[in-house]
Amino acid sequence: MAKKDLDWGNLGFTYIRTDKRYVSNFRDGKWDDGVITDDATIVMSEDAGVLHYAQECFEGLKAYTTADGRIVTFRPDQNAKRMVSTAKRLEMPPFPEERFIEAVEQTVRANADWVPPHGSGATLYVRPVMFATGDVIGVKPADEYQFRIFVTPVGPYFKGGAKPIVIKVSDFDRAAPHGTGNIKAGLNYAMSLHAIVTAHEEGFAENLYLDAATRTYVEETGGANLLFVDKDGKLIVPKSHSDSILPSITRRSIVDVARDYLHLTVEERYVRMDEVENFVEMGLCGTAAVISPVGRINDHGKEISFASGMEKMGPVTQKLYDALTGMQMGDIEAPEGWIHEITL
Numbered sequence: 222m223a224k225k226d227l228d229w230g231n232l233g234f235t236y237i238r239t240d241k242r243y244v245s246n247f248r249d250g251k252w253d254d255g256v257i258t259d260d261a262t263i264v265m266s267e268d269a270g271v272l273h274y275a276q277e278c279f280e281g282l283k284a285y286t287t288a289d290g291r292i293v294t295f296r297p298d299q300n301a302k303r304m305v306s307t308a309k310r311l312e313m314p315p316f317p318e319e320r321f322i323e324a325v326e327q328t329v330r331a332n333a334d335w336v337p338p339h340g341s342g343a344t345l346y347v348r349p350v351m352f353a354t355g356d357v358i359g360v361k362p363a364d365e366y367q368f369r370i371f372v373t374p375v376g377p378y379f380k381g382g383a384k385p386i387v388i389k390v391s392d393f394d395r396a397a398p399h400g401t402g403n404i405k406a407g408l409n410y411a412m413s414l415h416a417i418v419t420a421h422e423e424g425f426a427e428n429l430y431l432d433a434a435t436r437t438y439v440e441e442t443g444g445a446n447l448l449f450v451d452k453d454g455k456l457i458v459p460k461s462h463s464d465s466i467l468p469s470i471t472r473r474s475i476v477d478v479a480r481d482y483l484h485l486t487v488e489e490r491y492v493r494m495d496e497v498e499n500f501v502e503m504g505l506c507g508t509a510a511v512i513s514p515v516g517r518i519n520d521h522g523k524e525i526s527f528a529s530g531m532e533k534m535g536p537v538t539q540k541l542y543d544a545l546t547g548m549q550m551g552d553i554e555a556p557e558g559w560i561h562e563i564t565l
C-alpha cells in the first residue's frame with residue numbers, strides 16, 4: 222500500500238476521481254450482489270426515471286485516519302438508516318442497512334491509499350447515491366435502480382481555521398411543509414441553487430430559511446442545520462412544526478456531546494426568527510464542515526450580529542467543534558458505536 226502523492230494540506234472540496242467505486246443494481250425486484258469497479262461513468266436509458274422525475278437520493282459521510290493509523294468512519298449506521306427512510310419516501314427500493322455499511326467498508330478499503338493521513342486536516346468524503354435507471358414515461362416509480370458509492374479526498378472545509386460567515390434570511394423557501402425537507406434527496410438541492418447563487422452574488426455565504434407556512438420560525442440553511450448558544454451558555458437547536466428540517470447526524474451527535482460530555486443544557490425547540498437576536502453564538506452543522514460559525518445575519522437589511530464576532534468561533538461552539546472532531550479523529554473517546562473501524 223502506497224499513499225497517493227497528493228498535497229493533502231491543500232485539497233479543496235472538489236471531486237477527485239479515485240481508483241474504485243461500489244455499484245449494485247436493482248432489477249427484477251431485487252438488489253444484485255454488488256461489485257467494486259474501476260468504471261466511474263454511468264450509461265443508462267434516455268428514459269431513465271432519474272432524468273425525468275428526479276427519483277434520486279444520496280448520503281454523505283467521511284473516513285478518517287486516526288493518530289494510531291487506523292481508518293475509521295463516523296456513525297455509518299445512521300447514514301444507512303436515513304437512506305432507507307429517504308428511499309421509502311421517494312418510492313425507491315431501500316438498500317439494506319447492513320449492506321450499506323458493508324459497501325462503505327468495501328469502497329473505503331479499495332481506496333485506502335486515498336484516505337488522507339492523520340493531522341493533514343483532510344478527510345475522505347464518502348458519497349452513496351441511488352437513482353432510478355428504469356424507463357418511465359407516465360409518472361410512476363421506475364422498476365430499476367442503481368446504488369453506487371464513490372469517495373473523494375477533501376481538504377479541511379475551512380483553510381486556516383473557521384472564520385465566521387455572514388448569511389441572509391432568504392425570501393425563497395427550501396422545503397414545503399410536510400414535503401421532502403426531511404429527506405436527503407437531490408431535488409431539495411436543485412431548487413436551492415438559484416437561491417444560493419443569488420445570495421453569493423449579494424455577498425452572503427448561505428441562506429437562512431424560515432418555515433414556509435408562516436415565515437416565523439427558523440429552519441435550516443441549504444445544506445446544514447442550525448445551532449444557537451444563549452447568554453447562559455445553553456445550546457438551542459431548532460425544531461420544525463412541519464417536519465421540514467433534514468435530520469442531521471452531526472447535529473444529533475453535537476446534542477449528545479453537549480449534554481453528556483460538556484454537560485451543557487440543551488433545548489430542542491421551535492425558534493422564532495424574532496428571538497434570534499437574543500442569542501450570543503450561532504453555527505451551521507453538517508458532515509462537510511462539522512460546524513461553521515455564523516458572525517452575522519442580514520434579515521432584509523436588519524443586521525443581527527452575534528457577540529462572538531467576526532474573527533473566530535464563539536467559545537461554546539469551539540468546545541463543541543473540538544470535542545466532536547476529536548472523537549471523529551479518534552483523539553477523544555467517543556460514545557459506544559460512533560466510530561466504525563475499517564480493517565484493511
Ligand SMILES: *Cc1c(COP(=O)(O)O)cnc(C)c1O
Binds near residue numbers: 442445508
Ligand atoms: C446532509 C444535510 C445536512 C447535514 O446532515 P449531516 O448528517 O450532519 O451531514 C443538513 N441539511 C441538509 C438539507 C442536508 O442535506
